[in-house]
Amino acid sequence: MSIDMNQFHGVFFDESEEHLVEMEEVLMTLSVESPNPEDLNCIFRAAHSIKGGSGIFGFDALTGLTHVMESLLDQARKGQTHLTTPIVNTLLTTGDLLRAILNSYRNKEDIDWAAIEAGTQALNAVIDDNKSAQNNEENEQGFGFFTPIDSSEVNENVDFGLFDENEFSKDVIDDEVKSTPSNESNGFGFFEPLESVCDQGIRTPVLSEHDAVIQDDLDSTKTKPSNTVKSNSKKTVVKESNSLRVDTQKIDSLVNLVGELVITQSMLKLASEDVFGHGTEKLQEALEILDRNVRQAQETAMSMRMLPMSFVFNRFPRVVRDLAAKLDKEVELVIEGSSAEIDKSLIEKLVDPLTHLVRNSIDHGIELPAKRLAAGKPQVGKVTLKAEQGGGSILISIVDDGAGLDKQKILEKAKQNGIETHDKMPDSDIWKLIFAAGFSTATEVTDLSGRGVGMDVVKQNIESIGGQVEIESELGKGSRFIIRLPLTLAILDGICVSVGDQVFIIPLTQIVESIQPVSNQIKTLVNEQMLWIRDAYWPILPLYEYMNIQGAESDPTQAIVVLITTANKRFGLLVDGLVGQQQVVIKSLEHHYKPVPGVAGATIMGDGSVAFILDVESLASTVNQPSVDIEVKIA
Amino acid sequence: MPKQQIETLAKDTEHEFLTFVLGEETYALDVMTVKEIRGYQPVTKIANAPDFVKGVLNLRGDIVPIIDLRIKFSVGEATYNEFTIVIMLNIGQRVVGIVVDEVSDVIKVMAQDIKPPPEFGIVFDSSYLYGLTTIEEQMVILINIESLISSDELGLFESSK
Numbered sequence: 001m002s003i004d005m006n007q008f009h010g011v012f013f014d015e016s017e018e019h020l021v022e023m024e025e026v027l028m029t030l031s032v033e034s035p036n037p038e039d040l041n042c043i044f045r046a047a048h049s050i051k052g053g054s055g056i057f058g059f060d061a062l063t064g065l066t067h068v069m070e071s072l073l074d075q076a077r078k079g080q081t082h083l084t085t086p087i088v089n090t091l092l093t094t095g096d097l098l099r100a101i102l103n104s105y106r107n108k109e110d111i112d113w114a115a116i117e118a119g120t121q122a123l124n125a126v127i128d129d130n131k132s133a134q135n136n137e138e139n140e141q142g143f144g145f146f147t148p149i150d151s152s153e154v155n156e157n158v159d160f161g162l163f164d165e166n167e168f169s170k171d172v173i174d175d176e177v178k179s180t181p182s183n184e185s186n187g188f189g190f191f192e193p194l195e196s197v198c199d200q201g202i203r204t205p206v207l208s209e210h211d212a213v214i215q216d217d218l219d220s221t222k223t224k225p226s227n228t229v230k231s232n233s234k235k236t237v238v239k240e241s242n243s244l245r246v247d248t249q250k251i252d253s254l255v256n257l258v259g260e261l262v263i264t265q266s267m268l269k270l271a272s273e274d275v276f277g278h279g280t281e282k283l284q285e286a287l288e289i290l291d292r293n294v295r296q297a298q299e300t301a302m303s304m305r306m307l308p309m310s311f312v313f314n315r316f317p318r319v320v321r322d323l324a325a326k327l328d329k330e331v332e333l334v335i336e337g338s339s340a341e342i343d344k345s346l347i348e349k350l351v352d353p354l355t356h357l358v359r360n361s362i363d364h365g366i367e368l369p370a371k372r373l374a375a376g377k378p379q380v381g382k383v384t385l386k387a388e389q390g391g392g393s394i395l396i397s398i399v400d401d402g403a404g405l406d407k408q409k410i411l412e413k414a415k416q417n418g419i420e421t422h423d424k425m426p427d428s429d430i431w432k433l434i435f436a437a438g439f440s441t442a443t444e445v446t447d448l449s450g451r452g453v454g455m456d457v458v459k460q461n462i463e464s465i466g467g468q469v470e471i472e473s474e475l476g477k478g479s480r481f482i483i484r485l486p487l488t489l490a491i492l493d494g495i496c497v498s499v500g501d502q503v504f505i506i507p508l509t510q511i512v513e514s515i516q517p518v519s520n521q522i523k524t525l526v527n528e529q530m531l532w533i534r535d536a537y538w539p540i541l542p543l544y545e546y547m548n549i550q551g552a553e554s555d556p557t558q559a560i561v562v563l564i565t566t567a568n569k570r571f572g573l574l575v576d577g578l579v580g581q582q583q584v585v586i587k588s589l590e591h592h593y594k595p596v597p598g599v600a601g602a603t604i605m606g607d608g609s610v611a612f613i614l615d616v617e618s619l620a621s622t623v624n625q626p627s628v629d630i631e632v633k634i635a
Numbered sequence: 636m637p638k639q640q641i642e643t644l645a646k647d648t649e650h651e652f653l654t655f656v657l658g659e660e661t662y663a664l665d666v667m668t669v670k671e672i673r674g675y676q677p678v679t680k681i682a683n684a685p686d687f688v689k690g691v692l693n694l695r696g697d698i699v700p701i702i703d704l705r706i707k708f709s710v711g712e713a714t715y716n717e718f719t720i721v722i723m724l725n726i727g728q729r730v731v732g733i734v735v736d737e738v739s740d741v742i743k744v745m746a747q748d749i750k751p752p753p754e755f756g757i758v759f760d761s762s763y764l765y766g767l768t769t770i771e772e773q774m775v776i777l778i779n780i781e782s783l784i785s786s787d788e789l790g791l792f793e794s795s796k
Contacts, residue, residue, distance in 0.1 A: 256696035263693075502680065547682035592729045593691065593700040594793050596681055602691065602698045610679040610691050610698055 012053045013106045014245070016062075019046040020102070021314065024095050028317045032083050040077035043091070047073055050098065061101045061111045068123040069094050075127065090122050092318070248344065251304050258294070258301045259585055263608045265294045270607075302491070303341070309387040309396070310338035311347050316358055316385055323362045330369050330380040331362055337387040342394050346485060349465050350396075353458040357398045357481050358383065360454070365402030365479055375476065377401065389487070396483040405431060405473040431471035435459040466492070468509065492586050492603075494613065496579035497562065500549040505584055505603060505613045506573070512563040514578055519557050528624065531561055531572045538563055539623050542574040546598055546619065552576055569620040586613060649743045654775055655722065656737040657704060658711020661773055664780040666741055668724045675719035675734060688791070694723065694730060700791060701732040707789070708759065711736060726784045731791065733784075742775070744768050749777060759783070 023046040026039050047069045054062035069091065075081040097119045104111050269287055272280075313335050324331040342350075366372075366381030373379055384399040407430055414421045414433045421433070435455050462469050466486045473479035486492065486509075494505035495514070515533070522540075523530045529540040540561060544552030553559040553576045561572040584603035589596060589612075600615035652663035678690030678701050687707035691698050701721060705713045713734075721732045749766040763786065765777035785792060 260696045549680075549682070587696070587698045589691065589698050590793075592698060592731060593681075593791060596684070598682065602679075604693045604696065604698075608693055609677070610693050612679070612681075 009057060009106075011245070012057055013102060016050045016053060016102055017099070019049050020095055020099050022046050024092065024318055025314060027088055027092055027095070028321065030083070030088065032085055032088060035076070035083055037077060040073065044070065044073040044077055059101075059105050061113070061116050062098060062105070065094065065098060065101070065116055065119055065123075068120050068127070069098075072123055072127050081127075087126055090126055094119055094123060246304075248305070251301070255298075255301045255305070255585075258298045259604065261294050262298055263604060263606065265290055266606050267608060305343050305345075306341035306487075307344050307347055308338060309340045309342055309347075309394075312350050312354060313338045313385055313387070315351070315355075319355060319358060320362060320383060323359060324366075327363065328368065329362065329366050331366055332380050332382050334382060334384040335386075336384065340387040340389045340394055342387075342485070342487060346465055349461060350483075350485070353461045353483070354385075354396070354398070356454055356458050357483075358385070361398055361400040361402065361479070361481075365400035365404075367403055394485050394487055396485065398481045398483075399478065400480075401478040404475040404477055404479050405434070405471070406475060410434060427473075428471070431473060434471070435469070466507070466509065491583050492613065493581070494584050495562070495581050496605075496611070497543075497560070497573075497575040498577050498579050499543045499547065499575050500552040502547070502549055503579055503605065503609075503611045504543065504547075504575070505611055506562060506564070507600075507613070507616060508581065510564050510566060510616045512565055512570075514560055514562045516559070517556050517561055522556050529556065531556070531563075533563070536570075538570060538572040540572045540574050541619060541623055543614075544574070544576075546622070564616055564620070566617050566620040569623060571620060571623045573614075573619070584611075584613065649745055652742050652744055652775075652777060653722070654739040654742055654770070655720070655735040656739065657708075657735055660710060660776065661739065662776045662778055663742060663744075663768075664722075664724075664778050668726065668780055670723040670725045670730060672738055673721050673723065674717065675715050675721050685790070687789075689734065692732070694732075697730060699723070699730045699732055701734060702784075702789065702791070703734040705734065705736070724780060724784065726781050729792065731784050733780075742770050744777070752776070760788070 023043050026042050026046075030036070030039050030043075047066050051063055051066035051070060054060075054066065072081065072087075072091070076083055076087075081087070097115060101111060101116065103109075265287075269291070272283055272287055275283060316335065317333055320331055320333040323329075361383050362381075366383065367375070367377075369379045372381060382401045384397070386395075386397045386399065388395050407427070410430055410433050411421050411425075414436070417436065419433060419436055421430075435458075459469055462483055462485070468484045470482040470484070471479065472482070492505070493508040495508055495511060496503050496505055498504075517531055517533075521532050523532050523537070525537070531538040531540055538561075540556060542552075542554065543549075544554065554574075556574055560575050560577055562575060562578075563572050564570065584605075586601045587603055589599060589602045596612075598615055598619050599612045601613045602610050603613055605611050651666040653666045653669055654661055654663040656662070676692055678692045680690045681688060681700075684690075685707075687703050689701045689703050691700050693699075703713055705711050715734075718737070720735050720738050722735060722738065723730060723732045749768050751766050752761050752764045753767075754761070759776070759778065763779050763783040765779050768775050768777060783789070
């Protein structure tokens with residue numbers, strides 16, 4: 001039995017995670033003065049589903065906390081509690097706590113009972129406050145009459161819990177069948193207390209004032225459950241018909257297989273060229289159709305790994321809200337392009353750097369309201385998160401209309417840190433200084449920023465997923481951080497180069513240009529060949545030497561030099577020739593072999609052969625640069 | 636060591652081995668490790684790899700290394716023609732191809748028929764062998780291919796694995 005349950009744990013965790021995200025989203029948009037009953041129901045349902053599931057699986061920490069949360073939410077949706085910002089804050093914090101507990105269960109870690117106790121108390125405090133407020137308003141009888149509703153509500157919850165379990169394990173059809181009785185049971189749950197209420201009302205005549213109160217409550221209870229039911233069934237249908245949980249490994253193997261299909265198809269095409277005679281035309285025609293279909297299949301397979309950017313962006317309203325409140329700043333967050341799609345594996349790695357940049361924008365960028373007004377800006381600062389797709393890459397920008405980067409401050413700080421600077425540095429180079437490790441211009445260290453760890457990590461994280469960060473900034477007007485990312489980790493835009501009889505692929509993002517040098521551009525410095533181009537020396541790294549390939553061109557003037565820049569170096573790679581530009585599917589070499597120096601991975605070319613993708617960073621590490629930088633400055 | 640190797644094969648049960656030829660000698664490996672057998676195809680050379688690592692090839696989307704044991708152990712001549720065979724092996728989670736001159740047969744061997752290998756005269760270290768057996772008057776060297784391929788001596792994988 002326990003094994004049976006275990007297999008549902010993963011689903012429960014995933015679903016609960018989704019419920020929490022949904023709960024947070026609704027809480028963020030909720031209007032405190034006049035909450036939309038539908039929204040409150042939505043939050044209630046989310047808490048409720050988690051409670052139901054956790055009860056079944058025996059995750060007591062979750063059950064206890066969600067139960068108290070549910071009581072509060074229930075009061076709120078019945079209009080017994082008037083929501084205030086502190087209450088919403090408490091609910092948000094509880095959401096965070098639930099997430100933490102969920103993760104503890106997921107990772108089989110110890111549960112932080114103290115935190116749960118504190119969370120429960122915080123919620124109870126809110127409920128108690130509310131109760132005492134109501135006690136003042138109403139006599140004891142009125143109060144006594146609320147209690148049965150609460151307890152019946154709990155009974156109803158138990159029913160719900162059971163159905164939730166079914167949702168985990170049964171098919172769509174089962175689910176729909178079950179959702180109908182759940183409506184009925186919902187009805188049962190709510191009729192019972194009405195009767196008891198009536199009884200009470202008859203037995204003990206109350207003031208007409210109270211009648212009105214009761215009547216109101218009856219009305220609201222009457223309408224609300226039906227709301228719940230409606231949205232509940234609607235939601236189930238939407239969810240079931242639109243998405244399906246699939247193991248990413250299955251998708252990856254599908255992508256692999258389709259890739260193979262593409263290769264097989266091109267092999268077929270090559271072979272068909274040798275076929276003559278009757279039926280050749282038909283064969284060609286069929287191959288054309290096959291070609292189209294296979295490519296479509298490949299696109300579809302690749303798109304299955306893609307998720308909308310909203311998966312990343314949706315957490316930011318909360319981040320911004322909390323941060324702005326903490327810093328006494330007023331910030332409006334604008335999110336654009338959250339429907340742009342990006343590879344799932346990238347999404348996971350994008351969250352931390354983005355969070356960091358957004359926090360930076362609010363902490364350093366946006367000024368305090370008074371300062372903003374003094375500078376003639378609107379009191380409310382604006383932070384824009386935007387994603388747009390361009391070609392094979394996605395651009396994510398974080399724009400603020402705050403103070404902007406202070407050039408002088410950065411230069412001073414750079415000097416303090418011993419980073420070489422000079423006065424004629426272009427702006428873009430100055431901004432890049434903030435990516436240096438240990439760099440922070442914040443004068444005070446707060447718990448948010450100023451320790452100088454951060455921007456270098458942001459840069460590293462982004463680069464580790466094949467992206468780049470650019471900065472634009474104007475003092476007093478604001479800054480713009482632009483992250484340029486490949487759409488997927490699995491595909492890379494590259495230039496194919498030939499060396500001897502081998503083909504290598506260089507990532508396009510790291511190539512500046514390719515040239516065939518003339519002899520007076522080649523200088524020899526300390527026994528190393530340098531290429532002199534546009535007032536700069538580029539050390540030349542012969543790829544044939546590095547890769548130990550025979551029969552390659554060694555005279556730079558007869559070969560091609562591909563100019564490459566990496567994080568902190570630049571060099572020219574000597575190759576025999578350029579074969580072409582193409583998108584390649586990145587395959588791991590380490591899966592069946594050990595890592596090879598200078599090689600980041602491999603790919604399968606159109607003819608089915610294997611070509612290596614160069615690891616430009618590790619090639620760069622073999623190049624001596626310092627002497628060159630000095631040369632440049634003298635020049 | 637060889638004794639332990641023999642003991643790893645359950646007694647009184649039949650074990651199936653795939654026999655193959657390297658130079659003049661007949662070897663055999665556990666048939667359960669064989670993924671497939673295919674003809675030799677040109678491979679992509681790996682820079683600065685030892686000479687017995689021929690390179691990698693594309694096995695239905697996987698990049699798989701191909702090694703030539705003839706070069707590693709200096710048996711026979713490392714020639715590549717239309718009769719050259721590559722045996723694709725499953726070694727743990729990994730796939731590795733080995734180049735051999737010829738694949739002959741699948742033989743059934745009882746554990747008790749396996750004799751310990753001599754201390755000398757065989758190019759493989761005895762720790763990579765199950766032992767020797769005789770099939771139709773011919774000596775067959777039974778290789779523990781998993782321990783050979785994942786050995787540090789070949790160094791195909793990161794040693795941590």
